[in-house]
Amino acid sequence: MAEIFAGAAYWPQVERLEEQALSVRAQLFGEQHPVTLGTMLDLATAYWHSGKLEEAEKLEEKVLLLRKQEIGEEHPDTLKAMTSLAATYRVRGKLQEAEELEEKVLLLRKRVSGDYNSDILNAMANLSATYRNRGKLEEAEKLGEEVVLLCKQVFGELHPDTLTCMANLATTYRSCGKLEEAEKLAEEVVSLRKLVNGDHHSDTLKSMTNLAATYKSRRKLQKAETLQEETLSLYKQAIGECDPSTLVCMVNLATTYRDRVKLREAEKLGEEVLQLHKQVFGERDPDTLISMTNLAATYWECGKLQRAEVLQKEVLLLSKEVIGKDPPDTLNCMTNLAITYRSRGKLQDAEKLEEEVQSLKDKTQ
Template identity: 45%
Template sequence: MANLASTYRNEGRWKEAEELEVQVMETSLKVLGDEHPHTLASMANLASTYRNQGRWKEAEELEVQVMETSLRVLGDEHPHMLASMANLASTYRNQGRWKEAEELEVQVMEMRKRVLGDEHPDMLTSMANLASTYRNQGRWKEAEELEVQVMETSLRVLGDEHPHTLTSMASLASTYRNQGRWKEAEELEVQVMETSLRVLGDEHPDTLTSMANLASTYRN
């Protein structure tokens, strides 16, 4: 049921995903209890569906529960615990609650660095999330420093065609664009677009986003 719900979620079929996820969560709570990893996963999945619909309050309530239970049961260094903090931070970020988002993101990033090392994909994701919070506040210098690190590490570890690498390049380009550094933005955006066209094809949503970003730079 959780797998089918995940497929619905990936297609943006929120209502169908939600119906299954609520069933899974309620059954897990009844059969496995509120501290079981499967129960926590089911709550996180439902929260994700709420988050994708902009239902921040409902998402936040579940995410706080998941985080507090994970902290108590799994400890503060467990990957599931860190993922739950990152999810809650994302909900705060989407509401413009920058200070709360930043506090959690810094914790997640520092913990992942210690536990996973600075080249792990999860570590790179947490750096990118913190950079996004800085970018949304117009803290360009801080955002840029993190984004350059993420991009350089992604290029070295994942290669220049990996989706995470392309995302990191697009994020850095966005920071340049927001500062009016058009030439630097354009160079990255052209690379992202050309690689996306080659790897993903001309109809993929990421390819279209990359074309739109480059168009925005030309327009500006």
Template identity: 45%
Template sequence: MEKSKTKLGVDHPSTLISIANLASTYRNQGQWKEAEKLGVQVMETRKTKFGVDHPSTLSSMGNLASIYRNQGQWPEAEKLEVQVLEASKNKLGADHPDTLTSMVNLASIYRNQDRWEEAEELEVEVMETRKTKLGADHPDTLTSMANLAFTWKSQGRHPDALVLMENCAQARQRVLSDEHQYTLSSLATVAKWSS
């Protein structure tokens, strides 16, 4: 990173990748403040250099939102994730995988704040879009089903949540195998919710 800064400049794309990689290393080590500082630097530089809706800028905004989420800084995480989602919808389309990932991330932010209706709305949209684009048994669709089941459970909709999780577990058995960690997790959740 330091050599790239000296040789190429602080706002060169290769330098920004190096800074982002170091921020990721800090994030993986739980050094949130260091990761946040570098994440902000990368995001602001990319906004200036490439514009707010450039894929690299959106990626850095999403990474910074993740850092905020991991620190429980919900308003900051939400603000960034909403910007990423809107820009992704406009630039890539509502059914693009990056847009759907942003919706999942925003739903997670809402869930962590007990904003169940807002989380549910996004999770239903993601699940239905993935069913249409990828198929009902695609692993990403099944993850969406599991997320929605947990949201319904948290809303007190126990029967609906149990049925959805049972369907998810059965599909994961077909698609992933009985021994896959996601299948086992779904089966364990069904057993827990059934008792």
């Protein structure tokens, strides 16, 4: 039953079912039984999608500790738990912890498997993404290029994992400022995805989304807008407007409208996607917070500063609750609100918030 709800993205229902299942299985089998630990990870996933990232992290840390004790750190189930925890660290902005754990996963995968396989290549891809997020762009690019080369050798150019790694490398090129290389590779990925999967496949649509982002980085805004509108139409046909991927596409298009100074369209679409995010996932979901942040920025551009301030305060409060005070996303929320305070002449409030931001940055350096 939990799998049915998960497929429909009803994560609060999934959460309740997994909590009940965990309670029953812990009583029947004990806390350290593989079935119980598997249920703990399922519950952590539900917490993750409900925006309860701190609870997810604590549960994943517990699972990892117990699995190390029971079956050792080289067991596939232990490595799976390490991979899940590293992903949570990454989302919570704990990038150093994510990097250290992913480096360990890669080392253990190589030790256990020897030859390159999908698990090793996925571990390399995850680590490359974390390097990119930490600003270690040279390491990210080098590892990303190695992964693509190995995937082509092991799986072939048209294999889904190869295409995913090519897409990730295109993103890394974009982060490095190698925009021409990023665009060329992203266009190749879209072409190959359409050839292998067709226009409506989720992987094709993701690659179109990434290509549009590259167009935006190159200030080819009309191209980006046209591609995003096409992608959104295909998403709605394929999976409906309430699917997470459709909502991300709507957010991206609203941002492009704002960049092209189509503020009426940006505001209308931004309000629509925020309503859908709250309706489907609740206000604590990380993607809901992104939608709120983007809509607040649109209000600001429209000169609706009071609306922007109200929404930014709400985002900041929720961000502190969901991911904590220290992560970069929360600090960005504080910075945005301080800018709005200054724009509204609330200089004392702005200075107080700016000092708090600087204090938190100094503490984390």
